[in-house]
Amino acid sequence: MISGFPAFILNWVSIIAISSLIVVGLITISTQFNNVHFERFSVDARRSLLWLAALSPWIIGILAGFIALSSGGDYWAAKLSSVVFHWHHPREFILASWHGASIAISIIYVMYVAVGHILKLLDSGNKLNTLVALAEPLDSDIQRLDTDTPAAFTAGYLKPRSYITQALLSQLSDEEFSIVKLHEKEHARRYDPVKKCLFQLLTALFPRNVSQRLNQSMTTAMEQSADRAILDEVPDRATIAATLLKVRRLVAQPIHLQTDTSFICNYGIDNIEQRIEYLLTEDKGKSIPVLATFLIFFSMSVLCAMSADFIHHTIEYTLSHY
Amino acid sequence: MRLGELEKLVLNYLWSVDKADAKQVHAYFEEQRGGTLNTIQSTLDRLFKKGLLVRTKESHAFQYSSAASRKAFIGQLIRDVTRDFTGDDEDSLLAAFVSLSTELDESQLDKLDRSIQEYRKQSNRTKKS
Numbered sequence: 001m002i003s004g005f006p007a008f009i010l011n012w013v014s015i016i017a018i019s020s021l022i023v024v025g026l027i028t029i030s031t032q033f034n035n036v037h038f039e040r041f042s043v044d045a046r047r048s049l050l051w052l053a054a055l056s057p058w059i060i061g062i063l064a065g066f067i068a069l070s071s072g073g074d075y076w077a078a079k080l081s082s083v084v085f086h087w088h089h090p091r092e093f094i095l096a097s098w099h100g101a102s103i104a105i106s107i108i109y110v111m112y113v114a115v116g117h118i119l120k121l122l123d124s125g126n127k128l129n130t131l132v133a134l135a136e137p138l139d140s141d142i143q144r145l146d147t148d149t150p151a152a153f154t155a156g157y158l159k160p161r162s163y164i165t166q167a168l169l170s171q172l173s174d175e176e177f178s179i180v181k182l183h184e185k186e187h188a189r190r191y192d193p194v195k196k197c198l199f200q201l202l203t204a205l206f207p208r209n210v211s212q213r214l215n216q217s218m219t220t221a222m223e224q225s226a227d228r229a230i231l232d233e234v235p236d237r238a239t240i241a242a243t244l245l246k247v248r249r250l251v252a253q254p255i256h257l258q259t260d261t262s263f264i265c266n267y268g269i270d271n272i273e274q275r276i277e278y279l280l281t282e283d284k285g286k287s288i289p290v291l292a293t294f295l296i297f298f299s300m301s302v303l304c305a306m307s308a309d310f311i312h313h314t315i316e317y318t319l320s321h322y
Numbered sequence: 323m324r325l326g327e328l329e330k331l332v333l334n335y336l337w338s339v340d341k342a343d344a345k346q347v348h349a350y351f352e353e354q355r356g357g358t359l360n361t362i363q364s365t366l367d368r369l370f371k372k373g374l375l376v377r378t379k380e381s382h383a384f385q386y387s388s389a390a391s392r393k394a395f396i397g398q399l400i401r402d403v404t405r406d407f408t409g410d411d412e413d414s415l416l417a418a419f420v421s422l423s424t425e426l427d428e429s430q431l432d433k434l435d436r437s438i439q440e441y442r443k444q445s446n447r448t449k450k451s
Contacts, residue, residue: 127403129326134334134396149397165400216446238442245434276434280441 007093008069014099016061017106018311019304020205022297023057026208026300036218039274042285043228046221049288050214052297054202064304071305098315113204119185121157121197128155135163140187144169152180152252154187158193162187171250172243179230179243192222219270220271224278241276248272325372328357328365333395341387343380361391366408 002010038046052059069090094100135143145151150168154160162175162184171179187193199218203211203277230240278284325333325394328351335350336342342350348362350351374395377384390398 010325027451124403124418127399131331131396131403133330133397134392134399145396145400147393147396147400149400151404153400155403165396238438238445241438241441243435245431245438249431273434276437280437 001094002093003091007089007091008196010093010103012062012065012069013066014093015105015263015305015308016058017102017194018308019064019301020057020106020283022233022304022307023060023300027053027056028207031210031213037266038223039220040285043221043224043278045078045286045288046217047225049222050218051199052293053214054199055301056297057205059302061299063297063301064308067125067301067305069310070286075147092185095292099312110205114201117197117201125157131163135161138164138169141188142181150183150247155193157197159190160188160191168247168250170248172291175234175239176243178244180247182230182233183226187222187227187286190222190225192226192290193299196222214269220274223271223275227275227279237279241279244272244276244279316319326365326368328361329369331355332362333369334367334392336386336388337392338376341385342384343383345383347386 001007038049041049059063131145132143135145138144142164145163145165148167149165152162152164152168154162163182164180164184168180169177196215200211200215203214204212206214216313227240227244231237234240246262327342327410331351332347335347339346342360344366347366348357348359350361366375366377366384370377370386374387374389375386377386379385388395
């Protein structure tokens, strides 16, 4: 048996694991309702809310652990009611118990997700390095790739760079090219590729359909942020929207080159519709609901602190009777 | 696919010539960066095994040429990278100007086109009034 501060930390990790599971479950259930739309918020609010959603299993897990352990032990000055929240043995931890097993399973799962993600990151980084080696600088902001595939994108983690292919470049006017360049420059300025990568890693803990939805919303928000940045230099919204549509038509590829998920094909269309609508509309959506967000996080932390103890007792009762 | 620095250089060279054997490739790089014939041979062999080069035996030596043109290779790299990260997310790693691999639905795009035209008309009317 482990005792003292190490046991306290292990108990906390155990509560984080249980709470994360509850939060993931609650978010999964809530996203099944069609009226949950991140799109009704402004781009900045949406980005913040999406990051909070992705981080919520960790934040709420840590808070729930704090609430449960501070009520049952003598570590913290703030003691909440030990009737509602308690953790009987904050300073004792038996590794060969279901708590130990839950920590082991959680760590193995998180490591599995993280290592898989890092391996893909390294592989993609290598491909990007090859692209970098084959690119030619067009000017200080963008590189040219000599290929027949029309595309413009920003890639790279620590030093994001923007690329445009010759096939696309040759079909754009000077104004259209500057719009594309400004858009990509904004992605590079905001380090969007590395943020996208981190967001994917965080949302990998959610079920696939939920993580896809969160990632789609984040992608749309990032694209809308980059579209909005163009307005500082090209105030004509219709020209920006028309360029977006023109490039969208140019990059459309034959069916055999596409990924086979119809969900994603639809997303592409939805994404461009949202972007053009956002550009042309005056209503830029609601700002972040600070109080509601705080209350949701607080109530979920309390719920998780209560549930963690309930689950703890339920499992112990079940195990002690079989 | 992992490509080393020399592999990229050799591939670039073979895109610029029709075909070459190991000695010709070595002669070209010996002037530029030195290195042994053995290194060039193993580099060519690795590129062949990765499917980036094709080779035919002529007399006692292999003649190497690129399996795909430079343009086709870069195009494939872009497609690989765009769907790389989660296997099915079309532009997960990139922040692309528009989605790179989604199906074109002309009717939906036409509808968007009409919205833009309508917005232009309204903006012009507002300016005039």
